[in-house]
Amino acid sequence: MKLASLIVTAAALILTGVAAAQAPAGNADNGKRLFLRDGCWECHGYAGQGGRDGARIAATALNAQGLIRYVRRPAGAMPAFTEKVATDQELTDIWSYLKTLPAPKAAKDIPLLNQLKNQ
Amino acid sequence: MAKKNSLGRRGFLKGAAAGAAALVAKPAAVKAQQAQAPRPTAPLPSATQVAFETGTPPARVDAYTTDRPGADFMVDVLKSLNFDYIFANPGSSFRGLQESFINYGGNKAPEWITCCHEESSVAMAHGYYKIEGKPILCMAHGTVGLQHASMAIYNAYADRVPVYLILGNEQEIGFRRSDVEWAHAVQDAASMVRDYTKWDDSPISLGHFAESAVRAYKIMMTPPMEPVVLCANGFLQEEPMSAEDRRSARVPKLVVPGPPAGDAGSVAEAAKMLVAAENPVLVAGRVARTPNGIKLLVELAETIQAPVMDRRFRMNFPTRHPLYNSGNVANADVVMGLEVPDFWFVTHGQTPINRMGMEAKSIVKPGTRLITITAGDLFSRSNYQDFGRYADVDLAIAADAEATLPALIEACKKLLTGDRKRAMEERGKKLAEQHKKNRDSDIEQAAAGWDASPVSTARMAAELWNQIQHEDWSLVSDLTFVSWWPQRLWQFDKPYHFIGGHGAYGIGYGAPAAVGAALANKKHGRISVNIQCDGDLNYAPGVLWTAAHHRIPLLSIMHNNRAYHQEYMFLEDMAARATRGIENAHIGTAIKDPNINYATMAKAYGMYSAGPIENPNDLGPAIKAALEVVKKGEPALIDVVTQPR
Numbered sequence: 001m002k003l004a005s006l007i008v009t010a011a012a013l014i015l016t017g018v019a020a021a022q023a024p025a026g027n028a029d030n031g032k033r034l035f036l037r038d039g040c041w042e043c044h045g046y047a048g049q050g051g052r053d054g055a056r057i058a059a060t061a062l063n064a065q066g067l068i069r070y071v072r073r074p075a076g077a078m079p080a081f082t083e084k085v086a087t088d089q090e091l092t093d094i095w096s097y098l099k100t101l102p103a104p105k106a107a108k109d110i111p112l113l114n115q116l117k118n119q
Numbered sequence: 120m121a122k123k124n125s126l127g128r129r130g131f132l133k134g135a136a137a138g139a140a141a142l143v144a145k146p147a148a149v150k151a152q153q154a155q156a157p158r159p160t161a162p163l164p165s166a167t168q169v170a171f172e173t174g175t176p177p178a179r180v181d182a183y184t185t186d187r188p189g190a191d192f193m194v195d196v197l198k199s200l201n202f203d204y205i206f207a208n209p210g211s212s213f214r215g216l217q218e219s220f221i222n223y224g225g226n227k228a229p230e231w232i233t234c235c236h237e238e239s240s241v242a243m244a245h246g247y248y249k250i251e252g253k254p255i256l257c258m259a260h261g262t263v264g265l266q267h268a269s270m271a272i273y274n275a276y277a278d279r280v281p282v283y284l285i286l287g288n289e290q291e292i293g294f295r296r297s298d299v300e301w302a303h304a305v306q307d308a309a310s311m312v313r314d315y316t317k318w319d320d321s322p323i324s325l326g327h328f329a330e331s332a333v334r335a336y337k338i339m340m341t342p343p344m345e346p347v348v349l350c351a352n353g354f355l356q357e358e359p360m361s362a363e364d365r366r367s368a369r370v371p372k373l374v375v376p377g378p379p380a381g382d383a384g385s386v387a388e389a390a391k392m393l394v395a396a397e398n399p400v401l402v403a404g405r406v407a408r409t410p411n412g413i414k415l416l417v418e419l420a421e422t423i424q425a426p427v428m429d430r431r432f433r434m435n436f437p438t439r440h441p442l443y444n445s446g447n448v449a450n451a452d453v454v455m456g457l458e459v460p461d462f463w464f465v466t467h468g469q470t471p472i473n474r475m476g477m478e479a480k481s482i483v484k485p486g487t488r489l490i491t492i493t494a495g496d497l498f499s500r501s502n503y504q505d506f507g508r509y510a511d512v513d514l515a516i517a518a519d520a521e522a523t524l525p526a527l528i529e530a531c532k533k534l535l536t537g538d539r540k541r542a543m544e545e546r547g548k549k550l551a552e553q554h555k556k557n558r559d560s561d562i563e564q565a566a567a568g569w570d571a572s573p574v575s576t577a578r579m580a581a582e583l584w585n586q587i588q589h590e591d592w593s594l595v596s597d598l599t600f601v602s603w604w605p606q607r608l609w610q611f612d613k614p615y616h617f618i619g620g621h622g623a624y625g626i627g628y629g630a631p632a633a634v635g636a637a638l639a640n641k642k643h644g645r646i647s648v649n650i651q652c653d654g655d656l657n658y659a660p661g662v663l664w665t666a667a668h669h670r671i672p673l674l675s676i677m678h679n680n681r682a683y684h685q686e687y688m689f690l691e692d693m694a695a696r697a698t699r700g701i702e703n704a705h706i707g708t709a710i711k712d713p714n715i716n717y718a719t720m721a722k723a724y725g726m727y728s729a730g731p732i733e734n735p736n737d738l739g740p741a742i743k744a745a746l747e748v749v750k751k752g753e754p755a756l757i758d759v760v761t762q763p764r
Contacts, residue, residue: 037702039691042684042763049568049575051764052602053688056567079695086701104567112581113569116562116608 026064026096034094038086043078048101053077058101067095185359189325190219192360192368193351196329197256199370200336202229202283204247204638206240207258208267209233212287212303215356216258229256232638232669234631235661237264241271241346242628243635243662244282246595249433249618250639252409254281254339261288261308261350269312270625275346276315277460277505278432278622279405279494281339282346288321289353309348314502317345325355325364333371342378342408342494342519378408378519380526381492385516389455389490390530392514394539396453396488398546399425400446403435404459404493408521410614413437415524416457422531424547430459431603432619437612439558441551449482455490456510457520462491463508492516492523505623561607573760574735576678579650580604582735583676586742587646595636596629596649597621600685601678602764605650615645626683627658630675634666637673637754646749649675651756653710653717654683663724666754674749675756676742677717679731680763682709687763721756730758 035041035048043054050056060067068091071081086094107113193216205220207213221231234240237259244255259268265286275282286308289295295304309319318338322328328351335347360368381389393399401420407413416436420427426446427436436443448454448465456462466489469479483489489512496517499506516523535543565577580601588609597620598605611617618636621628629652637647656663656677666673687708694701705711714731721728727748729741738759745755 039687039701039704042688042691042704045568045571045575045762045764046573047568047571047575047762049571049577049762050564051576051762052599053764056564058567079692081695081701082698084698085695104563105569107562107566110566110569112585113562113565116565116581116584117559119610 026092026094026099028093028096028100030090031093031095031097034086034090035097038081038090038094040094048098049104056104057098059103060095060098062095064092064095067091067098187360187365188215188219188356189354189358189360189364190215190351190356191223192325192364193328193332193356194219194224196332196370197285198224198228200256200283200332200373201253202256203251203253205229205231205256205258206234206243206247206635207231208235208237208240208264210258210260210264210287210303211300212260212262212264212289212353213258213285213351213356214287215353216285216287216351219356232665234665236631236659237267238271238627239631239634239659239662239665241268241275241282241284242631243638243665245271245275245278245280245622245628246618246632246635246637247639248280248282248635249632250593250595250615250636254283254336255635256283256285258285258287260303261286261305262303265308265311270623271628271631272312272346273315273503274622274625274628276317276503276622278619279343279345279458280622281344283336283339284316284346284348286348286350287353287356288350290321290323291352291354294354294357308350312346312348314500315346315505316348317498319348319350321350321352322355323352325360326368328355329368330371333373336373337375340375342522343498345498378522379494379497379517381516381518381523383526385514386523386526387530389492389514389516390527390534392453392488392490393423393425393455393527394531394534396423396425396451397542398446398451399423399453399455400428400448400451401425402428402430402448402454402456402459402462402465403433404430404457404461405432405619406457406520406524407433407435407614408519412521412524413614415521415528419524419528419531422528422535424543424550426550426553428465429606430461430465431598431606431617432458432460434611434614434617434619437610438606439610439612441547441554443554444557445550445554448487449484451483451487453488453490454483456493456512457491457524458493458495459491460493460495460505461507462489462512463510466510488513490514490516492518492520492527494519558607565604565608568762570735571762572733572735573680573762574732574738575762576601576764577604577608578735579676579678579738579759579761580608582738582742583648583650584609585739586746587648590646590746591644592616593636593640593645593647594618594650595633595640595647595673596651598650600652600764601650615640615643626652626655629655631659631662633673633675634662634671634754637666637671638669641671641752646746647673649673651675651677653677653679653681653715656717656720657710657715660720660724663721663726663754663756667725670752671754672749672752673754674742674745675721675754677730677756677758678761679715679717679758680761681711681714682763684708684763717756717758721758727753727755728758729756731760732757733760 048058240257288308289304320331339347420442467479468482568575593615633649640647690704718728718730748755
């Protein structure tokens with residue numbers, strides 16, 4: 001990797017860290033209420049497991065700012081949700097709730113799916 | 120033979136009308152007689168009256184009986200077309216035919232199946248055809264019955280499925296018994312569905328009926344196969360066959376033409392493009408018209424080592440074949456669509472910037488050669504737009520794809536050189552690796568939400584597979600609304616393993632199509648499995664009774680997400696777009712408050728049932744118990760409260 005690239009990458013990491021530090025704290029309980037009220041579950045499932053119409057978002061790898069950015073300007077079939085219908089704070093609360101949802105088990109640890117893997 | 124002393128109905132009506140007119144013309148005289156009449160005494164019976172009461176009754180000249188109604192001849196004609204069943208909700212405008220079928224015809228070949236809604240009749244026929252490859256005879260009133268049936272007819276039309284529909288209609292005004300029969304009569308019955316049927320006729324004699332009946336069948340079964348409509352006028356059904364008809368009426372010989380195959384020049388050109396391609400992709404729409412279609416598609420794919428992208432309209436290709444869904448049109452240099460109705464959508468993506476579909480771009484590389492083979496190019500109507508967006512292709516072969524495949528395979532084989540074979544083998548290895556990656560990924564994704572309540576659709580599919588994988592099973596439902604989990608997890612490789620979808624996405628198709636398909640599976644001893652959407656079942660749940668009454672073995676698992684969920688998501692989308700009220704998407708779309716108990720519903724129709732099941736751990740044992748019922752030849756339903764998709 002060239003030096004210039006390293007500097008850019010390091011700067012980006014620092015900025016991300018600053019942004020994360022400045023991000024408002026999320027309220028997972030309120031996030032759960034909003035997740036159900038505002039219809040996130042419609043495409044992503046009640047367990048955030050994803051499906052035909054939405055990605056898996058349980059235990060999301062995004063940080064709060066990343067989630068907000070995506071919700072404001074999504075790719076694919078997801079509609080954009082503006083500040084008017086979901087504030088940054090509300091999305092942060094939803095993000096906090098998503099972080100409480102369990103990540104899926106490995107298929108090998110589920111007998112029926114492990115059986116499928118071996119078919 | 121009609122009895123010598125019987126009169127035709129025309130004559131009877133004429134006499135009755137004259138008698139009624141005489142009564143109407145004499146009211147004053149009758150009143151006068153009543154006013155002047157002395158108190159009645161009991162007169163002795165006359166010699167004539169005594170003779171009536173004690174002697175042999177004289178032959179009545181107005182007796183309305185016949186041993187040879189026209190409907191009997193209609194039954195002779197329709198029996199020659201070899202229908203297995205008649206699916207119908209009863210209607211007075213075809214009562215003559217119904218009586219002839221069950222008595223004169225012995226209610227065998229075809230057998231009458233009682234339906235609770237005409238939409239169910241036609242959708243059952245839709246499902247039956249997809250398993251058995253044989254059309255069903257449906258009957259309905261030419262007016263109210265057809266109005267009920269029309270959406271299901273459109274589904275069948277869009278799905279290229281033949282349905283033979285007979286409409287009862289009383290065209291002669293003197294034969295209409297009441298205001299009811301006036302309201303049920305129509306000048307041109309088939310006009311309502313002419314935009315989405317292939318052919319219709321309204322015969323005015325029995326000879327005409329016979330010829331049109333056979334012609335309708337022939338037209339219906341020639342690809343592209345579509346529903347047809349034949350009107351059966353009431354007087355033709357119920358009046359005795361005339362002496363002239365007895366002499367001249369005959370059952371015409373049926374010969375269905377072979378399906379049209381592509382011309383040799385176009386097939387050779389297509390083969391040249393496929394064999395020369397570095398990354399060809401075959402896209403399967405409704406290609407497998409018969410079980411042989413699957414074998415042929417496998418042979419073509421293996422010959423050129425091309426991946427098959429399945430649009431899931433039919434059971435086209437084995438889901439665990441290494442060439443199944445292992446390719447990508449974005450990397451392709453040749454894309455061939457085989458009976459694909461939405462080919463434009465295969466090669467284009469719509470941008471999320473404009474979600475109304477006005478902005479789209481090609482997703483294939485510049486220079487990619489596009490080929491289509493479809494019988495859809497041989498027939499289309501203009502009003503209803505199921506033909507899809509116009510696709511710019513390099514070669515269009517207007518022919519039935521399955522019928523064209525043998526020549527195409529041979530043409531490809533002739534062009535194979537050693538170099539091309541080696542290149543194809545290398546490609547095949549990569550595609551097999553990709554197939555395995557896709558499958559592993561699907562299985563890992565199925566783990567998400569595994570223990571969730573409501574039950575995830577992946578869990579439901581896996582639990583079902585666990586119970587049926589060693590049975591001779593047939594999935595008789597569409598999978599669009601359950602994220603296609605069964606196709607991602609199960610092993611589909613037999614022609615009856617899948618029946619595809621609605622055709623025109625007319626909801627209400629699912630439950631009756633499943634019952635019709637299960638009836639077709641019954642004689643083969645297969646276990647029919649239906650993943651049943653809740654919104655769909657509520658259109659005409661009486662089909663559950665039909666399944667129970669006729670002892671049709673069918674395991675229905677409710678995908679009870681308590682919503683018209685597609686519309687729920689659309690409403691959410693619209694609210695987000697309008698930047699308001701995203702919390703209101705349930706209004707008009709949710710099926711809650713009260714929740715519908717489908718187990719109770721099934722019980723009411725006389726069916727074994729269980730549920731509602733909300734704990735995923737309860738599902739496996741419930742399926743096992745219900746399967747025991749199905750194996751005994753009965754339908755069963757399990758209500759499962761599920762995740763949305």
